[in-house]
Amino acid sequence: MMGRNSVFLIATQTYYESYHGKVEHLGYPKLVAGCADCHGFHNILPPDNPKSLISEKRLVETCGKCHTGANTNFVQWIAHATHNDPEREPVLYGTFVLMTGLLVSVFGVFWFHTFLWWRKDFWEKRELRAKGVFFPLHLRPDEAGHIYRRFSFFDIVLHFTMMVTFLGLVLTGLPLKFSHAPWASGLMHFLGGARMAGLIHRICAVITFAYFGTTIAYIFYFLFFKKIRGNPNPLQRLFGPDSLCPRWKDIQDIVGMIQWFFNKGPKPRFDRWTYWEKFDFLAVFWGMFAIGFSGLMLWFPEFFTIFLPGWILNIATIVHSDEALLASGFIFTVHFFNTHFRPSKFPIDTVIFTGRFPKYELVEERQEQYERLLAEKTLETHRDKYPSVGTDLFSTAMGFAMLAIGLLCVFLIAWEFLV
Secondary structure (H helix, E strand, O other), X not given: OOOOOOOOHHHHHXXXXXXXXXXXXXXXXXXXXXXXXXXXXXXXXXXXXXXXXXXXXXXXXXXXXXXXXXXXXXXXXXXXXXXXXXXXXXXXXXXXXXXXXXXHHHHHHHHHHHHHHHHHHHHHHHHXXXXXXXXXXXXXXXXXXXXXXXXOHHHHHHHHHXXXXXXXXXXXXXXXXXOOOOOHXXXXXXXXXXXXXXXXXXXXXXXXXXXXXXXXXXXXXXXHOOOOOOOOOHHHHHOOOOOOOOOHHHHHHHHHHHHHHOOOOOOOOOOOOOHHHHXXXXXXXXXXXXXXXXXXXXHOHHHHXXXXXXXXXXXXXXXXXXXXXXXXXXXXXXXXXXXXXXXXXXXXOOHHHHOXXXXXXXXXXXXXXXXXXXXXXXXXXXXXXXXXXXXXXXHHHHXXXXXXXXXXXXXXXXXXXXX
């Protein structure tokens, strides 16, 4: 039928790569524009015919049937765009190449870092356990289990909000990203359909912007108003041990960690924050710009095309999709390993839920912070009680549930790439 009517295969291929086509393929054709909505039913004319619904003269009117406020900028959106043809769409092709390069480089570096860390941590832990060493040798056994606070209630609530909304965004985005996967329609149906999934996605996005704004406000408070020992100035606070801003010591720690991986030196001595924790934190800022801003453009295309050409939306689609894949893949593999799956933490570390950890972990993993608190004679001000039964049960149950959902997402993504 395609050949008989002189319709090229690329027309359907590119349609099913668009948001409209993906939703239609998932089983919700009434929610999106189909071929006839733009091209008409029987009187289908070529674009150079003034009477055609997609002619330059009528295109704003045609798009305006669904997109109220569509203008001449809006109709510059490329309906049948492809990022695989450098001659046809060089800008989209370049964007796709850049995003693919970013994905490959980030995953390549951090997965290699993860493998080296697992190997070293596994053997070091095994050798110590074989010798009967379970706690730092220089720590009194009766003090090893003393509990200290690591995260404030504000930190716990902020992370919990981030965790829930991130999973909501990933689960509602996966069926669209991989709409042709055999599991996509089932997951979309489980979420309540495309309309409900879209609503959940947008609610999670709004909450994400809210907690990001809260984080910015807290940074301002930390730099200028929070009471800190010694009353350091904002610059000293920014690059001090309690800040998540990178500093020269983080570079030294990265070099030291690599040397430790290859048995060329001792493991670095960390303060309150490690370099990988700072990377996780700063990645949120890049993610909010790349994923957040592109998401807003796709949510409000009529507004943004008041002052931007429509083909920017095609770029936003590529950036939003690939950056979301990078974020979800990184969190569910690298971040999960760093916090839960490395041998010294496996199978789960509930500190982010309880806000507390034992003294032996403080001494073993954050030696510089421990010694700094001792020198300041403030160590005991961080002393706390063991979590209540309710907190303990909730932390364990919630932690394993979130890990399970994250690993399910990894499985679904891997299925699409490997099967």
